[in-house]
Amino acid sequence: MRVIIIEDEKPSARRLKRMLEDLGLKVTIMLHSVEESIAWFKEHEHPDLIFLDIQLSDGLSFEIFELIEIKSAIIFTTAYDEYALQAFKLNSIDYLLKPIDGIDLKTAVHKYQERTPTRQAVTLDFNDIKKMLVNPIDRAYKKRFSVKVGQHLKLVNIDDIECFYSQNKGTYLHTSEGRNYLIDHTLEQLEDELEPHSFFRINRKFYVNINAIRDMVSYTNSRLQIKLNSYKEQEVIVARERVKDFKTWLE
Structure with a gap:
């Protein structure tokens, strides 16, 4: 052949x-x-x-x-x-x-x-x-998320979200204002709801917004460390098996 x-x-x-x-x-x-x-x-x-x-x-x-x-x-x-x-x-x-x-x-x-x-x-x-x-088909990606604040519901626009992360069996979003909110989604569910040109799943625990990336630094074992504009609760690391796809996504 x-x-x-x-x-x-x-x-x-x-x-x-x-x-x-x-x-x-x-x-x-x-x-x-x-x-x-x-x-x-x-x-x-x-x-x-x-x-x-x-x-x-x-x-x-x-x-x-x-x-x-x-x-x-x-x-x-x-x-x-x-x-x-x-x-x-x-x-x-x-x-x-x-x-x-x-x-x-x-x-x-x-x-x-x-x-x-x-x-x-x-x-x-x-x-x-x-x-x-x-003229690709318009996909109905999420434009905003509703989060609970006490007895109230608050709407968070997608452009104001720096990252999504999982912690203690819950899923959270982190805003550009430095606030964290629990949401009723898993990271797997977010996979079909986030616009792929804006958000990338860098490891099992994190989705990051390309517009929130402040810096990228080489890390141990051929990984990358991502520094976001306001999120500082824990290290944000691109898994080694995701580094190549991540670099392609950035471009």
């Missing part, structure tokens, strides 16, 4: 190549732009499988299909969230979220290998996908 990778970030391309080779797949070539890919497809026999990044350095990879009739199966690699990816599901295209997980990669490859061996040209309509990327 012949495989190619189209990815503008060369370190990511090399990492994916190593992961595929560990699965016993031979990568024929790595391409890094729309222009380079179009030129290559015009001169070479198309591979069996393409791992294709959506956003390349010189445009969206869909531009390749506007000029070339691709005769290969495709697995997209992308950093777009699950809601922007609904169009992929509608078009029956496989995809992997970055940073690519080894188990997910193995599953996607196995899914491809289980398909019929008959190769057909890619005739999918990418208009829905392009629309989703330009």
Whole structure:
């Protein structure tokens, strides 16, 4: 089986190549732009499988299909969230979220290998996908939380929250004013309610707001220590296994 990778970030391309080779797949070539890919497809026999990044350095990879009739199966690699990816599901295209997980990669490859061996040209309509990327579906993320203060309820706007943390079997939010409030949510429940571009779960106990980060310092065992604007109750540490994803999220 012949495989190619189209990815503008060369370190990511090399990492994916190593992961595929560990699965016993031979990568024929790595391409890094729309222009380079179009030129290559015009001169070479198309591979069996393409791992294709959506956003390349010189445009969206869909531009390749506007000029070339691709005769290969495709697995997209992308950093777009699950809601922007609904169009992929509608078009029956496989995809992997970055940073690519080894188990997910193995599953996607196995899914491809289980398909019929008959190769057909890619005739999918990418208009829905392009629309989703330009105008992604609005997700009803939480805009505010209600907290109990004595016998009263107080509303806290999401922009005023520096972090969420768990302590003594409870979940708390910490505000930019330095106040802590107990809330009726678990950190697992918050995962579906917080806007992912603003909040990141750095370890089992903390979600942090990107706008509240004052400083980041190297910490023991390849971890990072986060300093927030007002939260000082305990150390805020990015778990070692989350550091890479955290750095990607920051960018």
